[in-house]
Amino acid sequence: MKDPRDVILEPVVSEKAYGLIEDNVYTFKVASSASKPEIRDAVQAIFDVKVTNVNTLVRKGKRRRDRRTGIYSKRPNIKRAIVTLAEGDSIDIFDA
Numbered sequence: 001m002k003d004p005r006d007v008i009l010e011p012v013v014s015e016k017a018y019g020l021i022e023d024n025v026y027t028f029k030v031a032s033s034a035s036k037p038e039i040r041d042a043v044q045a046i047f048d049v050k051v052t053n054v055n056t057l058v059r060k061g062k063r064r065r066d067r068r069t070g071i072y073s074k075r076p077n078i079k080r081a082i083v084t085l086a087e088g089d090s091i092d093i094f095d096a
Contacts, residue, residue, distance in 0.1 A: 004042035007034045011093065012080060020082070026091055030056070030081045039081045050086035057082070 011017075012027040020027065030039055036054045043051050061075035085091070 002034075002038060002042075004045040007031050007038050007042035008046060008081075024085045024087070024090070026083050026085065028081050028083065030079050032058070032077065032079045034079065034081070036081075039083065043083050047091050049089040049091065051083055052086050053084040055082040056080065 007030055009029045009031060012029060014027075017027040026043075028039075028043070034042075034056075036056060039056070040051045040054050043049065057080050059078045059080060061077050063072055063074050065072050
């Protein structure tokens with residue numbers, strides 16, 4: 001089994017993510033190779049909560065151009081997990 005801290009990389013800090021917290025839904029950046037069961041197990045192990053649902057998505061990296069040389073490059077793709085917790089559970093790091 002993978003270390004849970006290698007699966008969950010960091011929480012997503014955005015207006016939309018904070019709006020979902022009221023509905024007991026939290027958003028994390030996760031490893032690109034992580035599966036939904038691995039994400040569920042990692043969140044349950046790290047935060048000691050019960051996860052009811054996990055949705056994942058991959059945000060494609062933007063293409064960017066170097067102004068000096070004109071060479072195009074690409075930012076990395078980022079996988080996100082939208083995790084729904086059981087009624088009554090919450091994660092405290094978002095409340096600070």
